[in-house]
Amino acid sequence: MSSTTPTSTPTDVRDDESITIVDPRDGTEVGTLPCAAREQVSLAVSLSRSVQPEWASTSPAERGAALRRAATALRDGAQELADLNTRETGKPPADALGGVEAAVSTLEQYAELGPVHRGLSLRGAVTATDYTVAEPRGVAVLLTPWNDPVAVAAGLIGAALVTGNTVIHKPSERCPHVGELLGRLLQPAFPDGVFITLTGGGEVGQQLTTEADVDVFAHVGSSDTGARIARAAVLTGAHVIRENGGNDPLIVDADVDPVWAASQAALGAFANAGQICTSVERIYVCRAVAEPFLAALTEEARNRNTGGSFPPLVDRRMRDAVQAQVGEAIEQGAVCLEGGAIPDGPGAHYPATVLSDCTETMTVMAEETFGPVAPVTVVDGFDDALRLAAAGPYGLAASVLTGSIAHAQKAVAGLAVGTVKVNAVFGGAPGGSAQPRGISGAGFGYGPELLDEFSLVKVVHISAPPQEG
Structure with missing residues (x-):
């Protein structure tokens, strides 16, 4: 054993223009991907904004059908994506494949949950009707981690899209190839501009937090980054969902x-x-x-x-x-x-x-x-x-x-x-969703409640017109 870092193996290289990743198992190069330039980021937000109303007007059943197509594409590419995840993050092969399989199930679950995401009837006057409807927030930016990059991303992507939001996904700069392949697999299931993937480092994420046309941020990652996103969102008015660091x-x-x-x-x-x-x-x-x-x-x-x-x-x-x-x-x-x-x-x-x-x-x-x-x-x-x-x-x-x-x-x-x-360090019933406390985040990040996080509630009151005579 040695207490010093060996210097014979290359390490990941990042700058504002590209990201080169090496396999953490043996130091061999996985590949290099370009970082999205500033104009690409702005154009992505503009495109996402322009197509969002039409996507929102698509019926929940149709949006759910699109998610099912995405789940099928993900299932077909599961092994390729898992192998790439292992090469890029070192995740054990069985765990990497299990993460993809969990992602498929999550997309299928939200495909079913979206169309039955219902409002409430309210008690008012006998001659009036009062109820609530859920509407999409708008443009959702999803900033996802490297440690379970497919399963975590799929949950946020599925809940955001099925509720009528358009999505810009920026995967972690520690696994950009996984994020890019995930985007290529899922994007054909949706109309152009509804689901966009941007690769890059912190500078891409930082620019996204300054874009006024972004309505909601969902971030899974470090507490420091989550806090910066929350502070930036105060200026733009965006809603923020955070699952951040833990010291469990x-x-x-x-x-x-x-x-x-x-x-x-x-x-x-x-x-x-x-x-x-x-x-x-x-x-x-x-x-x-x-x-x-x-x-x-x-x-x-x-x-x-x-x-x-x-x-x-x-x-x-x-x-x-x-x-x-x-x-x-x-x-x-x-x-x-x-x-x-x-x-x-x-x-x-x-x-x-x-x-x-x-x-x-x-x-x-x-x-x-x-x-x-x-x-x-x-x-x-x-x-x-x-x-x-x-x-x-x-x-x-x-x-x-x-x-x-x-x-x-x-x-x-x-x-x-x-x-x-x-009496169990891991586990739990399907669909469980919790709200982190303190610097560990805020909002529901999983489960049926995530549909509420990506939605705005509108109250409707309908009264009968006055009767003549």
Whole structure:
């Protein structure tokens, strides 16, 4: 193992004109794509605005049929898109294909939900009719992430289009080829200008936030970027939907099997190399089970590191950021039980890492790491764990492993997050949708409620005319 970054492998190159991506598994070049120029961005917004009224006047059933055509095209191109995702982000092949399959299902679901997205009847005078109708907001700009680029994008695309909005999609600059191919697969299902893909870096996204003809932004990504979008939207009046960073805690109660708890912690911290919005980012374990829990968690990490199939981080820029947090924690007194150093060789690999003796002042506990790091703090009891888990500015999700219904209920009430998961770090019923808190975002980003986010409600009141005589 080496604590320095190798220099023999090329890294991703970005400027205002093009983006070159390398495979994070071995450093080989994936390809280069041009960035949208300023005039292209403005023209895209103008085109999207010009065709939006006609798309809005299309019946919901027809819009749903277009989504079903898009889902079919995506299914036909699933393997090609998954392979490209693996090459561009390092996502394991099975997970990459699973993300595409989830995207197909999501488009099909919104194709069904859109036509039945209904208003309300209101109680008024007996001789009057009062009701609400949902109307599209207008032009929707979707800024999507690299860690699950197809599934996340499909949800936003499907909900925006089926409610009558036109869409400009800017995929992450860390996976522009995936975004470009996704656009080529989906675009033929819709009339010209209804669905547009723009590739580019932060400068493209920044320009989009200044365009007065954009009515709604949906952003999945970092809290810093989300905050900038929200501030810009104050000037343009655009509606903003954000699912942003998380620093999700995991509480391990004193009454659970420590080996099972370690397997859950490892799944939450190491799946997709820790590059999931709701990854476990910090762990609070009760002292009664801390020793066997740490031993089992260390073994979980070691098995991943020696198994030969642990995925890389998306690029070396991300790896350097993860290593900086780990190195700082060790300097400040954390004990590294497994991993914790950049390996020799090509690509952007980083080992599954377990840190014990962590404190709240360490960046690895206070901020989102977005890498395969499991930092652990031992606490005297559940109340201490809950107090620490509830602290901080993030509010995306949290997990609690406990055999006590009282402790579970206490956690649900005491954690200011969008999602609380009890006795499972991942999972949930289909269609679940939560509202993040704090700097983790705002608005519903998934599920049937996402249709409401992309809609405006109009109240209609119809009275009978006065009778003559």
